[in-house]
């Protein structure tokens with residue numbers, strides 16, 4: 299095992315016994331949602347994973363140690379610290395570990411640590427992607443590179459239109475990442491069930507997802523797999539409302555010169571403010587929905 303990695307006893311026992319485990323990220327806690335809803339959600343997501351037959355492993359870096367499996371107190375700590383915790387992408391790992399600092403893991407670093415620990419399935423809300431205006435800013439999330447190289451299945455709710463969805467799909471194609479629609483032919487747009495873009499393959503059951511992932515790893519293909527699970531109809535937002543909020547948030551980020559790793563947290567927080575919290579409620583529901591699919595798929599993979 300990697301000398302910098304700590305796997306919690308519960309997660310370690312589950313992995314050793316060949317039982318299903320689902321990884322969860324911590325940037326969604328610190329930078330993706332406001333306190334205290336972020337902590338409540340993180341705990342509810344863990345509970346949902348258990349109810350669906352798997353063990354949750356929330357991932358973060360605490361005191362320079364890579365952690366697979368957090369205590370409720372550690373989740374509370376990250377949630378309360380919020381944007382004061384370092385948002386840890388691949389390029390931040392060495393500094394955070396060497397300095398024995400804390401870091402909240404993005405999709406990228408959650409995939410890295412999950413893979414180190416031997417966890418194959420990861421549930422989240424949204425991934426990073428190619429930002430709107432990337433043709434001049436070159437703002438392309440490291441999440442896409444990681445999906446291209448690390449063999450972990452990421453269950454998300456599609457791509458938010460804070461991103462350029464078309465360019466994000468092109469990038470994923472280049473990196474050889476299969477984009478699978480769960481019960482849909484269309485890529486969901488996070489808050490709404492459709493983006494107008496198709497997925498590569500549609501799959502309708504955890505069994506089928508597990509079969510595809512098994513084939514991918516047994517073929518020796520190195521990358522991950524992106525599963526896009528649409529938000530349940532009853533929690534989806536009005537497209538006009540969410541599009542207007544995102545457009546305004548993107549405009550403000552350009553006006554204020556928001557750059558680099560600050561861009562995504564800025565946009566996420568502004569969208570919540572501009573929708574009066576409605577988008578936060580949708581966000582919570584879709585994460586729980588993704589946790590369910592991820593847990594059931596992890597269980598299938600263990601059969």
Ligand code: PSU
Nearest residue numbers: 325326330404405424426439440559562
């Ligand atoms: N999108 C969301 N919620 C999130 C994130 C993205 O809807 O919390 C977080 C994830 O941790 C993701 C990261 O990996 O933002 C991407 O950041 P960036 O765009 O800076 O790569």
Ligand code: MN
Nearest residue numbers: 437438439558
């Ligand atoms: Mn970026």
